[in-house]
Structure formats: C-alpha cells, structure tokens
Amino acid sequence: MNRRPWILGFVVFLVFVFLYAPIAWLAIASFNSSRSLSRISGVSTQWYVELFDDSRVLESLQLTLQLALASAVISTVIGTLAAFGLRRAFPGRGLWTVLLSLPLVVPEVVMGVAMLGFFVKIAGIPLGFGALLFAHVAFSLSFVVVVVRSRVSGMDVRLEEAAADLGASPFVAFRTVTLPLVAPAVVAGAAFAFLLSFDDVVISSYLTGVGSTTLPVFVYAQASKRGISPEIVALSTLMVTTTAVLLVIGVMVASWRARKAGSSAQLV
Amino acid sequence: MTGFSPAEASTPDTFAPVEIGLHGVRKRFSDQVAVDGISLDVHEGEFFSVLGPSGCGKTTVLRMIAGFVDPDEGRIELDGNDMVGVPPYRRDVNTVFQSYALFPHMSVWDNVAYGLKRKKIRGDELKRRVGEHLELVRLSQFAKRRPAQLSGGQQQRVAIARALAAGPQLLLLDEPLGALDAKLRKELQIELMRIQREVGTTFLYVTHDQEEALVLSHRIAVMNAGRIEQVGYPEDVYERPATRFVAGFIGTSNILDAEVSGVDGEFAELTAPGATRLRARFSGSVGHGRKVAATVRPEKVHLFNTTAEPPAGWCVLQGVVHDVVYTGVSTQFVVDTPGGELVAFVQNAQRIDDAGAPGQPVRMAWDPEFTVLLEKADD
Numbered sequence: 148m149n150r151r152p153w154i155l156g157f158v159v160f161l162v163f164v165f166l167y168a169p170i171a172w173l174a175i176a177s178f179n180s181s182r183s184l185s186r187i188s189g190v191s192t193q194w195y196v197e198l199f200d201d202s203r204v205l206e207s208l209q210l211t212l213q214l215a216l217a218s219a220v221i222s223t224v225i226g227t228l229a230a231f232g233l234r235r236a237f238p239g240r241g242l243w244t245v246l247l248s249l250p251l252v253v254p255e256v257v258m259g260v261a262m263l264g265f266f267v268k269i270a271g272i273p274l275g276f277g278a279l280l281f282a283h284v285a286f287s288l289s290f291v292v293v294v295v296r297s298r299v300s301g302m303d304v305r306l307e308e309a310a311a312d313l314g315a316s317p318f319v320a321f322r323t324v325t326l327p328l329v330a331p332a333v334v335a336g337a338a339f340a341f342l343l344s345f346d347d348v349v350i351s352s353y354l355t356g357v358g359s360t361t362l363p364v365f366v367y368a369q370a371s372k373r374g375i376s377p378e379i380v381a382l383s384t385l386m387v388t389t390t391a392v393l394l395v396i397g398v399m400v401a402s403w404r405a406r407k408a409g410s411s412a413q414l415v
Numbered sequence: 416m417t418g419f420s421p422a423e424a425s426t427p428d429t430f431a432p433v434e435i436g437l438h439g440v441r442k443r444f445s446d447q448v449a450v451d452g453i454s455l456d457v458h459e460g461e462f463f464s465v466l467g468p469s470g471c472g473k474t475t476v477l478r479m480i481a482g483f484v485d486p487d488e489g490r491i492e493l494d495g496n497d498m499v500g501v502p503p504y505r506r507d508v509n510t511v512f513q514s515y516a517l518f519p520h521m522s523v524w525d526n527v528a529y530g531l532k533r534k535k536i537r538g539d540e541l542k543r544r545v546g547e548h549l550e551l552v553r554l555s556q557f558a559k560r561r562p563a564q565l566s567g568g569q570q571q572r573v574a575i576a577r578a579l580a581a582g583p584q585l586l587l588l589d590e591p592l593g594a595l596d597a598k599l600r601k602e603l604q605i606e607l608m609r610i611q612r613e614v615g616t617t618f619l620y621v622t623h624d625q626e627e628a629l630v631l632s633h634r635i636a637v638m639n640a641g642r643i644e645q646v647g648y649p650e651d652v653y654e655r656p657a658t659r660f661v662a663g664f665i666g667t668s669n670i671l672d673a674e675v676s677g678v679d680g681e682f683a684e685l686t687a688p689g690a691t692r693l694r695a696r697f698s699g700s701v702g703h704g705r706k707v708a709a710t711v712r713p714e715k716v717h718l719f720n721t722t723a724e725p726p727a728g729w730c731v732l733q734g735v736v737h738d739v740v741y742t743g744v745s746t747q748f749v750v751d752t753p754g755g756e757l758v759a760f761v762q763n764a765q766r767i768d769d770a771g772a773p774g775q776p777v778r779m780a781w782d783p784e785f786t787v788l789l790e791k792a793d794d
Binding site for chain 2: 315
C-alpha cells in the first residue's frame with residue numbers, strides 16, 4: 148500500500164492548491180498597492196483603511212455580527228431542546244426527524260422565496276433585522292439539531308440512570324451529567340449556526356431592508372454592480388479570516404471538551 | 416465501617432431483619448413476562464446472589480429494586496416500606512452497573528463524591544468519606560484520573576466505591592464482573608468478598624456465572640424463565656438441587672430416569688437401565704412404581720474396572736468408557752450406559768491407568784448419600 152507514498156502526497160498537495168489558491172490570491176491581492184487585480188505592484192494596506200472609513204461597511208458588519216450572534220443563540224437553544232425531544236420514542240418520530248433535516252436539502256433560492264412570502268408578506272415582519280433573524284434561525288435550526296442529536300443519541304442512558312441511582316433528581320442529573328456531556332456538540336452547533344448566518348447571501352438577499360444589509364449581501368451587490376474592486380477584495384479577505392478563526396476555535400473547543408470528557412474529538 | 420467481624424459475616428444471621436423483601440412481584444414487557452411472581456427475602460448483611468441464564472428476568476428484578484422499572488403487581492419492601500412508585504433518586508439503594516456507567520467527564524474522586532454531594536455532604540466530611548472509599552477499593556493514588564485512563568478492573572472498582580460511598584442500605588450489583596477476563600474476575604471476586612465483609616452492607620448480586628455465585632454468596636436464588644427455582648446456601652443448591660433445571664444449570668449433573676421399586680429404611684430402592692443397584696435418601700412420600708429422576712454429581716462417581724469391587728451398599732451402574740478428557744486437575748470420563756451418556760470426574764491425585772481407555776467396560780459407583788431424587792415431570 149505504501150510503496151508510492153510520494154504519489155499520494157502529490158495528490159493531496161494538488162487538492163490543497165485547488166482549494167486554497169483562489170483564497171490565497173484574494174489575500175495577496177488585498178495587500179496590493181495597485182488598483183489592478185492582475186498586476187502586483189507593491190504592498191499596501193490602503194484598501195483596508197478605506198474599508199474602515201466606509202460607514203456602509205461598518206454598519207453592515209455590525210448588523211451581520213448581531214444577527215449571527217442572535218441567530219446562533221436562539222437556534223442553539225431551540226435545536227438542543229429539539230434534539231433531546233427526539234431522543235424519546237413517540238409516534239411519528241421518524242417523520243419528525245426527516246422533517247427537521249429537510250431544510251438542509253431544500254434549495255436556498257426556494258427557501259428565500261418561501262421566507263420572504265411567509266415571514267414578510269403573511270406574518271408582517273418588516274424587512275431587515277427582524278425578518279433576517281427569523282429566517283436565519285429557521286435554516287440554522289436543522290444544523291444544530293443534526294449536530295446535537297448525534298451526540299445525544301450516542302450518549303449512554305446508563306449514565307443518567309447512574310446519576311438518578313446516586314440521588315440526583317432529573318434536573319440535577321441533567322445539569323451535572325447530561326449537559327456537560329453534550330456540551331461539545333452544543334458548542335459545535337452554535338459555531339455552525341453562527342457561521343451559517345455570517346456567510347449567508349441567498350436567503351438574506353431576499354430579506355434585507357433599506358439601510359440594513361448584511362455584509363455578504365453588500366459584497367455581492369458591490370461586486371455585481373461595479374465589478375471586483377480592491378476594497379471588496381480586502382473585505383472578502385477579512386470575512387474569510389474571521390470565518391476561519393471561528394472554525395478553528397470551534398474545533399479546538401469541541402475537541403478540548405471531548406478530550407476532557409474522555410472520548411475522541413467529535414465535531415459532528 | 417460498621418462492626419462486622421469476618422467471623423460473624425461469614426455465617427450471616429438468617430434471623431437478621433429483612434433488608435429487602437419481594438412479595439409476588441410480576442413484570443410484563445409488551446410481548447413477554449419477564450418476572451413471573453417472585454417472592455424473596457434478603458437479610459441485613461447478606462451477600463445474596465440471583466443466579467440464572469441470560470433472559471431469565473434477573474436484571475429486571477434488580478432494576479425494579481433500583482426503581483428504574485415498576486412492577487405490574489406485587490410489593491418491593493425496603494426495611495419494611497413499600498418502594499413501588501418511589502423514584503430511584505429517593506431510594507436508599509445504589510447500583511453497580513455492568514457497563515460501570517462512570518461519569519466520563521469527572522475524575523475518579525468526583526465520581527465517588529457524586530452520591531455524597533447529592534446528600535449535601537460537603538467539606539471535610541466529603542473528603543474523608545471519598546478518601547475512605549477510594550482506600551477501600553485501593554485506588555487512592557488514582558483519584559485525579561479520568562475513568563478512561565483506568566483499566567477495566569480499576570473502573571469496576573471505582574463503580575463499587577461510587578455506589579458504596581453514597582452509603583446505601585442495599586447495594587445492587589448487575590453482573591459487575593461480566594466484562595472482565597477470567598483472571599481479573601477471580602481477583603475481583605476475592606476483592607468483592609473482602610469489601611462486603613468489611614462494610615457489612617447487604618449485597619444483592621446478579622450473575623449468570625454459577626461458579627461466581629457459589630464462591631461469593633451467603634445464599635443464592637436460582638432463577639429460570641421469570642421464576643425462582645430454588646433459594647438456598649451454595650452447598651444446598653449444588654448438593655441438593657430442588658429441580659432438574661438447578662441440577663443442570665449449576666455444575667454438571669448426571670440425570671437418570673428411574674423408577675421406585677422399594678423402600679429400605681431411609682433409602683428408596685430404584686431401578687434404572689444399566690443400574691445394578693441404585694439407591695437414594697428420600698424425604699416425604701415416594702410411592703412404589705413412581706417415576707423419578709435420579710441425579711448424581713460427576714465428582715462423586717468413582718470408576719472401577721471389572722476386577723475391582725465397589726464398596727458394599729454403593730450405587731453401581733454398568734457402562735463402557737466412551738471418551739477420556741484430561742483437564743489437569745481432574746480427568747473427565749464420558750461413559751456410555753444403557754440409560755444414556757454419563758460423566759465422571761476423577762481427581763488426578765491417584766493413578767487412574769486401570770479404568771482408562773475408551774472401549775473398556777467399567778462400573779460407575781457412588782455413595783447413595785449423593786443420589787438426589789427429583790420429580791420426573793420437571794423436564
């Protein structure tokens with residue numbers, strides 16, 4: 148099997164080039180002093196400076212972060228409760244499980260239309276932060292449920308029996324045994340929900356209001372209207388960096404908690 | 416630690432108060448009866464085993480006592496108080512689970528402290544009692560480790576310490592040694608006996624391993640198909656099995672279909688295929704012509720070749736050696752007789768070259784005191 152390790156190594160290298168070359172270009176181009184994207188002429192941070200002078204960027208950054216945070220908190224709480232609810236046997240549990248994961252495969256364009264129609268036109272929630280929050284919670288929920296449920300259903304019920312046996316009431320058993328054991332999955336689910344909200348373009352583009360645009364929607368609008376400018380490249384680089392940092396923190400927290408719990412690292 | 420000296424504990428007082436009493440307990444799961452009307456008294460300070468094959472309902476009995484399952488019928492009394500409907504966390508009973516069920520996110524120390532903390536024991540008292548119980552299972556130096564960093568045997572000892580530290584009236588043990596290898600199991604058996612003698616807590620031990628039950632227990636209840644077949648001291652259930660199931664499940668038994676042909680004092684004279692003489696001590700009524708099963712343990716059987724004479728008055732059965740299996744301590748002879756294949760274990764303390772080879776005619780003989788009569792209808 149290992150007679151040609153360099154071939155495997157080379158393939159892996161190519162995969163990484165394929166995956167990361169565009170992002171590497173993005174990062175390099177953002178520090179280019181020239182306005183041209185194809186010609187590197189010097190190192191400069193001017194595009195970043197311009198970016199932070201642009202009030203539209205700062206406003207949408209604030210909105211995006213608030214939205215991602217609120218959506219993550221709400222969908223994590225509801226999703227975790229749902230994951231525990233699905234643990235018990237009840238009529239139609241299989242159907243509910245499928246229904247909860249359906250939003251994962253419904254095309255986003257369709258979800259956007261549905262949410263615009265329902266939340267805004269029917270339920271009367273104004274465009275902007277309110278509508279965005281409802282929509283983001285709705286599509287993040289499925290991910291949280293899937294992530295937390297895998298951990299909850301893998302948990303040994305004897306542990307909770309042991310807690311009860313040793314005198315813990317159901318609430319105390321949940322607080323001292325169940326919750327600490329599912330915490331890595333809850334943290335991972337929350338990180339997932341945050342990133343999903345932070346990254347979303349398609350659904351959000353239906354629901355942004357005047358003066359309340361999320362960062363990804365702003366980037367997309369700028370790029371499609373005026374072409375790719377160095378400011379947009381710099382902004383994109385920042386967003387990639389933020390996402391990557393959050394992902395790394397999420398994985399580290401999850402694996403640290405899992406190691407503390409004596410089992411192997413398990414994000415999903 | 417309560418004042419149980421080893422001498423006292425090894426002969427527990429059967430007149431000691433009843434710790435846990437089951438009265439007509441029945442439990443049915445959707446498609447089958449798991450426990451079919453069981454009554455049982457376990458006395459304070461006893462090491463009591465429930466022995467039976469898997470699926471006989473013994474674990475359900477344990478789970479009903481712990482409070483994880485409620486019986487459909489009957490009473491479960493702890494110290495005279497009916498426990499049915501009381502949740503597990505309000506019962507003064509703790510369980511050692513087969514899978515250990517140690518909390519993986521806590522250290523050994525925190526695992527042992529868990530039950531004490533639920534009883535609002537704090538500070539120095541908590542430290543003292545956790546330390547005491549870690550010492551009891553000889554794991555003081557592992558207090559800071561996580562369960563995953565311990566071997567299976569060590570984890571089992573933590574589980575025992577955790578359950579005992581909470582100070583239960585009754586400790587339930589659900590096949591606690593089932594997941595361990597044979598050598599470790601032997602070590603932990605001795606450890607368990609020592610711990611039980613030391614703390615004096617009543618142990619209710621569930622196992623399918625008959626040898627384990629014989630070694631550990633003051634008394635044993637043998638269970639089969641949701642019912643109790645026999646309750647007794649280890650010598651009782653082994654030497655005087657009450658039913659054909661007990662005779663077959665505990666150790667090896669030779670079972671002969673026989674018929675009562677007469678009564679001679681305290682002994683019944685029996686006829687059976689291939690038997691020159693077959694006698695058994697009996698109690699109660701054994702009518703002439705009654706069909707019974709006569710059983711004898713393989714280690715009670717002596718083998719004689721055609722030239723040697725068995726002692727007078729012994730039971731004698733004719734046969735032909737079919738197979739000889741050397742097992743180290745003893746040699747196992749499988750003998751074909753007109754009544755079926757029977758087995759004799761001969762200690763390898765003496766030379767056995769005479770009654771040796773397969774194909775050789777042989778006489779199986781034993782003291783009639785060792786013949787046990789069972790109901791024929793029992794099979």
